[in-house]
Amino acid sequence: MSDLPFLTRAREHAGRAAFSEGGSSRKYEELVAASGRVASALLAGSADLSEARTALLVAPGFDHAAAQWGVWRAGGVKVPLCLSATESEWEYALTDAGVSTVLADAPGAAKVEPVCRRLGVRLVRLEEALTAAEAALPAVAETRDAMILYTSGTTSRPKGVVTTHANLAAQMSSLVEAWEWSREDRIPMFLPLHHVHGVVNVTGCALWSGALIEPFARFDAAAVLTRVRAGAYTVFMAVPTVYVKLIEALESAGAEERESACAAFRRMRLMVSGSAALPATVFEKWAALTGQRLLERYGMTEIGMALSNPLRGERRPGAVGTPLPGVSVRLKQENGPVVTAEGEPGEIQVRGPGVFRCYWGREEATRETFEDGWFRTGDMAVMESGYYRIMGRLSVDIIKSGGYKLSALEIEAALLEHPAVAECAVIGLPDDTWGEAVTAVCVTRPGAVLELKALRDWCKGRLSVYKAPQRLLIVPELPRNAMGKVTKPAVRKLFD
Ligand code: MLC
Ligand code: AMP
Numbered sequence: 089m090s091d092l093p094f095l096t097r098a099r100e101h102a103g104r105a106a107f108s109e110g111g112s113s114r115k116y117e118e119l120v121a122a123s124g125r126v127a128s129a130l131l132a133g134s135a136d137l138s139e140a141r142t143a144l145l146v147a148p149g150f151d152h153a154a155a156q157w158g159v160w161r162a163g164g165v166k167v168p169l170c171l172s173a174t175e176s177e178w179e180y181a182l183t184d185a186g187v188s189t190v191l192a193d194a195p196g197a198a199k200v201e202p203v204c205r206r207l208g209v210r211l212v213r214l215e216e217a218l219t220a221a222e223a224a225l226p227a228v229a230e231t232r233d234a235m236i237l238y239t240s241g242t243t244s245r246p247k248g249v250v251t252t253h254a255n256l257a258a259q260m261s262s263l264v265e266a267w268e269w270s271r272e273d274r275i276p277m278f279l280p281l282h283h284v285h286g287v288v289n290v291t292g293c294a295l296w297s298g299a300l301i302e303p304f305a306r307f308d309a310a311a312v313l314t315r316v317r318a319g320a321y322t323v324f325m326a327v328p329t330v331y332v333k334l335i336e337a338l339e340s341a342g343a344e345e346r347e348s349a350c351a352a353f354r355r356m357r358l359m360v361s362g363s364a365a366l367p368a369t370v371f372e373k374w375a376a377l378t379g380q381r382l383l384e385r386y387g388m389t390e391i392g393m394a395l396s397n398p399l400r401g402e403r404r405p406g407a408v409g410t411p412l413p414g415v416s417v418r419l420k421q422e423n424g425p426v427v428t429a430e431g432e433p434g435e436i437q438v439r440g441p442g443v444f445r446c447y448w449g450r451e452e453a454t455r456e457t458f459e460d461g462w463f464r465t466g467d468m469a470v471m472e473s474g475y476y477r478i479m480g481r482l483s484v485d486i487i488k489s490g491g492y493k494l495s496a497l498e499i500e501a502a503l504l505e506h507p508a509v510a511e512c513a514v515i516g517l518p519d520d521t522w523g524e525a526v527t528a529v530c531v532t533r534p535g536a537v538l539e540l541k542a543l544r545d546w547c548k549g550r551l552s553v554y555k556a557p558q559r560l561l562i563v564p565e566l567p568r569n570a571m572g573k574v575t576k577p578a579v580r581k582l583f584d
Contacts, residue, residue, distance in 0.1 A: 094295065108301070109150060119157065119295075123155075126162075126214070141185045142167065142188070143182060143190045144159070144167065144192075145200050147193055150303075151193055154218065160253070166234065169190075179206070184238075185236050191217065197211060233252055237287070241483075243497065244495060244501050247453060250445045255442055258440065266399060267323075267396075269293050276304060276320070278304040288392055307326075322358070327362070359382050366382060366384045368405040383397045384408055390444045391415075393412055397475075415442065431470060433468050436469045436476070438465060439461060489516065489554060494526065496513075499528070503557075513574050513576060525559055526554075529566065
């Protein structure tokens with residue numbers, strides 16, 4: 089059996105730089121060698137991990153990629169954890185995915201060790217794995233599972249999205265073709281690696297193409313702009329919030345700094361926005377500042393990317409273009425026909441080799457999310473002059489904030505544990521920076537006092553920082569329908 093395609097391709101780029109970190113570069117051949125040692129350490133004498141789930145708690149960069157490839161080359165399934173999650177969020181993912189091993193760098197290991205001990209999960213320290221003796225590695229078929237990403241949805245707790253090696257290869261090769269990635273490309277990487285945007289679109293496509301990645305521990309506008317000015321990148325990919333933050337930084341910079349950064353952005357060959365709606369105002373402002381017309385695309389954890397404005401051709405603000413290579417898209421009315429006419433809304437449904445295999449351990453949820461073999465995204469769209477335009481989501485319980493998909497139900501469940509909260513409804517309200525701001529509408533217990541800052545402090549350690557409410561409204565009672573059920577549209581109206 090031949091090697092998995094990511095490895096074959098990496099070997100073709102052996103002598104080229106894969107990562108540039110701290111002023112020095114690491115080559116593809118080093119990455120291949122390091123991943124072989126990590127795989128050997130994970131195997132610890134066994135022949136094949138046989139799809140054992142192996143969680144990763146490793147900062148972005150060369151080490152993370154070596155860890156990821158190490159899991160894959162040992163025949164394991166990679167479960168990347170959010171670096172800033174709370175212990176209970178890690179515990180949930182480790183338990184739900186039946187993780188047997190956590191592979192962590194030194195800072196990650198220090199934080200996750202108590203959780204591993206409590207759950208009886210093996211902890212492998214990456215710095216030790218990176219120096220392990222090399223062992224024989226198994227042949228891994230493309231049909232085998234590769235990754236589980238946790239995504240929030242219409243259920244309170246996140247679901248694990250399982251993709252095979254073939255799914256990931258299809259997702260990456262589609263983007264590489266459409267956006268003409270090449271080994272000459274250089275890209276900054278500042279998005280989290282437990283989501284498809286960072287792991288597939290940025291890191292995955294770059295490594296697939298033999299390109300160079302410059303990792304950042306987190307998004308830092310000043311640090312990124314310094315490197316942009318130095319002409320470090322040819323390609324740039326981000327969520328809309330990042331462009332909003334860059335516009336703020338450019339507008340508050342001195343004229344000379346602003347001009348040099350804008351000129352450097354202008355020279356890039358491609359700048360992409362996605363993961364949430366890019367407001368037309370941000371598109372226009374970015375174009376006015378830098379001359380770059382952002383390429384907006386649409387995707388989802390379960391399918392990778394589905395729709396994209398063209399690399400060459402009209403990039404229309406507010407629209408997400410047409411299906412990517414190998415992806416089939418249709419609009420479908422709920423319990424009705426497939427929409428064929430322009431201007432008529434329908435749910436986006438997707439089919440293709442990049443579509444995930446299943447939700448981990450949730451057969452029924454997997455079955456329900458497909459209709460005649462098409463994946464139901466839960467997003468509504470309309471076709472206008474040949475391009476799709478996203479209209480919003482079918483579920484009011486899904487919030488997109490800073491590009492993160494959040495479940496209102498999960499946040500409500502946490503807030504209900506607060507001693508002052510008798511009832512609550514969480515919604516996403518439009519926000520210029522975050523796209524949507526997590527907003528809690530609460531009924532307090534008699535005599536109790538609740539303030540936003542105290543509530544946010546209370547959330548620390550219980551919810552990831554981006555799930556904590558940004559706004560709070562106290563009401564005497566929540567709006568309900570005749571059946572006594574809280575109605576979110578009416579909750580939203582409280583803010584009109
Ligand atoms: C952080 N903060 C938020 C927030 N995130 N507030 C509201 N909403 C959010 N979502 C607050 C913090 O509490 C903190 O407050 C302050 O903002 C600064 O936090 P930060 O973490 O330093 O912010 P920053 O680093 O600037 O983060 C912005 C960001 C980040 C946009 C870089 O949110 C991010 O990486 N988002 C990307 C998520 C992503 O990759 N999604 C893709 C999913 S895949 P205080 O009070 O402490 O100062 C997908 C499919 C597809 O969607 O199509 O791609
Ligand atoms: P996630 O589950 O985190 O992968 O998020 C996927 C969701 O992000 C989609 O279902 C959409 O709701 C949203 N999304 C991604 N790209 C766009 C876009 N360009 N415009 C609007 N929404 C988007």
